[in-house]
Amino acid sequence: MEALNSTFLYCDQLVRDFEKVIKTPIVNKSAVYYTGIDLGTAYIVLAVLDENYQPVAGAYRFASVVKDGMVVDYIGAIRIVRELKQELEQKLGTELIYAAAALPPGTFTLDSGAIKHVVQGAGFEITNLLDEPTAANAVLKIKDGAIVDIGGGTTGIAILKDGKVIHVADEPTGGTHFSLVIAGAYKLSFDEADQYKRDFKNHRELTPVLRPVIEKVSSIINRHVADYQVKEIYLVGGTCCLEGIEDIIAKQTNLPTYKPQNPMFVTPLGIALNC
Ligand code: ATP
Incomplete structure (x- = not known):
């Protein structure tokens, strides 16, 4: 999106x-x-x-x-x-x-x-x-919606209403797991897989490989936004550099999902x- x-x-x-x-x-x-x-x-x-x-x-x-x-x-x-x-x-x-x-x-x-x-x-x-x-919101300046920070080790979620954080969570799935999936699929060491993942040239090819773990992150987001009538998701964190991650999350959560040019x-x- x-x-x-x-x-x-x-x-x-x-x-x-x-x-x-x-x-x-x-x-x-x-x-x-x-x-x-x-x-x-x-x-x-x-x-x-x-x-x-x-x-x-x-x-x-x-x-x-x-x-x-x-x-x-x-x-x-x-x-x-x-x-x-x-x-x-x-x-x-x-x-x-x-x-x-x-x-x-x-x-x-x-x-x-x-x-x-x-x-x-x-x-x-x-x-x-x-x-x-x-x-993150000092930079994004969002009043309503969910900020989802997909980092290395975890996915952090903060739900904002009228500019105030009303719910936070941090769940143990992040870029490290993405790299582990690539390491398994391509028979690479963790460091090689992480490097491969960070290269934007490989993102298109990696989308189907990473789809299940992106769907898992989406299900985590769904669990947290369900009770708060969240209308929009804003992505930050290094893992969101992955091209097209916003489209999969938007589809899985049924919510418009936005990310800045460099979320890292x-x-x-x-x-x-x-x-
Ligand atoms: P956490 O927030 O979990 O403590 P962190 O602050 O180190 O971790 P970030 O720096 O936001 O997290 O993100 C790190 C993750 O982003 C790593 O898994 C890294 O491989 C991934 N990453 C960095 N650049 C890219 C890129 N270009 N494409 C895909 N993933 C990337």
Whole structure:
């Protein structure tokens, strides 16, 4: 389904600007910098905004330090965040002080302490710790509907009514499972399968292979939206980069389903906006 262009104007521009500064940072004289840290199952992403909340730098690294929203390699997580921080500080010629981070919905009591300590352990002053859908919606600015964040380890669902989150859930199916399906079907290692999946050239060919797992994600969405008269679904998260995933989800849920041009960086940018 076509993206709702007007809904995603701000989002698409912000993500495009962010993709540019990942490659070429903007060295300016901002009085303050805000860093958003997204500690994911598959990636750790740092997004840096200037005093006008414009992207100036960004970096990400493939990492297995978090599983289903839980930090499983605490030391490794601190090391990677610190390395990415130093890399960005070098590029920007300034110290990055303030950072915010986020957690999948429903895991606050489980792991907010660990995430906070990772951010502080890497040398940041933590200014905010929020839930991922709230972060994503700082970029999407949706009033009513469901934000579905299909990440690496999990699918997060947040239902919004009049701009307020009224229901959240986080279920253990995500891009990791997609890669496992490809590994099985093509007799590849997990890493090879994940790489194959991330190549946009392969998406068309992969659709029939991945259809059952996309249908499983759709059934999870259906279960959560059933009681809330949800009229629209908005997709974010790296797994939604998969071409055509929105069409299968729209068909399975019977709901218009939209996604921004690059759904992968929406949450990290939303975290930085809340710093
Ligand atoms: P979680 O939210 O579950 O903790 P995460 O924050 O690491 O995990 P994201 O960064 O949103 O999740 O998404 C990571 C997933 O997106 C991985 O499974 C990765 O393989 C997948 N992914 C990234 N780029 C693409 C792409 N171009 N095509 C298909 N899948 C992709």
